[in-house]
Amino acid sequence: MFIFTKMTQIPVKINNKNPKLASYILSQYGGPDGELGASLRYLSQRFAQTDKSGIALLTDIGTEELGHLEMVGSIVTQLTKGEGARSFDRYGVGDYYIDHANGVYPSSASGVPFSAAYLQSKADPIADIMEDMAAEQKARATYDNILRMSDDPDVTNVIRFLREREVVHFQRFGELLVKLQSKIK
Amino acid sequence: MENNRQITAQQLMKKLSEAMFYVNDLKLYLDTHPEDSRALRMFDEACKNSEACREAFEKRFYPLMACSSDCDKEWEWLVGVWPSQKMA
Numbered sequence: 001m002f003i004f005t006k007m008t009q010i011p012v013k014i015n016n017k018n019p020k021l022a023s024y025i026l027s028q029y030g031g032p033d034g035e036l037g038a039s040l041r042y043l044s045q046r047f048a049q050t051d052k053s054g055i056a057l058l059t060d061i062g063t064e065e066l067g068h069l070e071m072v073g074s075i076v077t078q079l080t081k082g083e084g085a086r087s088f089d090r091y092g093v094g095d096y097y098i099d100h101a102n103g104v105y106p107s108s109a110s111g112v113p114f115s116a117a118y119l120q121s122k123a124d125p126i127a128d129i130m131e132d133m134a135a136e137q138k139a140r141a142t143y144d145n146i147l148r149m150s151d152d153p154d155v156t157n158v159i160r161f162l163r164e165r166e167v168v169h170f171q172r173f174g175e176l177l178v179k180l181q182s183k184i185k
Numbered sequence: 186m187e188n189n190r191q192i193t194a195q196q197l198m199k200k201l202s203e204a205m206f207y208v209n210d211l212k213l214y215l216d217t218h219p220e221d222s223r224a225l226r227m228f229d230e231a232c233k234n235s236e237a238c239r240e241a242f243e244k245r246f247y248p249l250m251a252c253s254s255d256c257d258k259e260w261e262w263l264v265g266v267w268p269s270q271k272m273a
Contacts, residue, residue, distance in 0.1 A: 006249045008268050009209070010202055011195070057216040064209060070268045077269050168210065175217040 002063065008071045009064070010161050014078035014154045020091040022079035023109060024149050028162070029072045030106025030114035033138040039065035041119035041135060048123035051183070057176050058132075061169050068162055073104045075158060129177045136170035195272060197242045204235040 028034045042062030049055045080088075080102050088097035095111070106114035119135075122128055143163035150156050211228045218224060239249060247265030248254040254261040266272045 003250065006247075006265055006267060007198065007202065009206060011198060011272055012268070013271050053216050053219065057213065060209075060213055060216055064213075074268050074270075078271050081271075168213065172213050172217055179217065 002066070008074060009067050010071075010158065012071055012074040012078065012158055014075060014152070016152055016154065017079060017081070017083050017087070018091065018152065019080050019083050019088045019093050019096075021150055021152065021155065022076045023091075023093045023096055024146055025072060025079070025155070025159070026076050026104070026107065027109035028139070028142060028146070029069060029076065029104060031108035031112075031142070032118045033135065033142045034106075034108075034114075035065050035069035035072055035139075036106050036114055037118040038062075038135060038139060039069060040116065041121070042132065044119070044121045045128045045132070048121065048128070049125055051125065051176075051180060053179060054125060054129070054176055057172055061172065064165065064169075068165065071158060071162065075155060076104050077102075079155070125180050126177070129173055129180065133170055133173045133177065136166045136173065140166040140170070194242075194246050197238070197245065198272065201235070201238040201242050204231070204238040207231045208235045 030036050039062050042058040042065065046055050046058035046062065049058060083102065085094070085097050085101075088094050099105070108114075120128070120131055122131075140163055143159055143166065146159050147156055147163070150159065208228070208231045211224060211231055215221065215224055215228060243249055243253045248261055249265075251262050
């Protein structure tokens, strides 16, 4: 089960407004390598895991990713809070405003709605963990792209933190893979 | 006075989030190294510290978990900064 705690892993406090940057960062909410896909991937795959370390790791990382989803949504909200139709339009994201206004909608930076086709669940521990390691690298690369676009320190501090977590998750999945492979032999 | 209070909330929240981060990172490590006795001791200590930090924050400011709400008069759970909001 999950019990909500009224805080984020690190505080999210964005002082400037920037609807364009928000629309880029939204990709880590509902895009192909975003946090929604990550949490759904791990929390779904864990049902087929038999190794206790595997079940625990997928549950714990999947839970942390749900927290990251919340942090990304919080960045997007704070970057657009109080901004109206004209501001979105001036920033070049008037189309997003027409469909969702100041709402946080799970979609990619290019506007594609979230899809479960971004992830797999194969009931094959090796195949699943290999996918998870690739997913962590793709998420890390997306955060790198966001860092190239952002010059707002309030935003980049949080994005750097989230990027670093992907690296740690990759490391832990790698250790799990070695453990699962040694059991096969 | 109000400003002072906010600075302290931020400071306590920083302490708490650092304590919880330590717990979380040790937890992931222990998932793949369940027999590391040094990490087990560190985890035990980290959990106690994190719990103490959370209680210190909740006692002074607002409930972070529903069951920490003071139910004497009103639904205190509504009070505080939700993750979509910016801490003042």
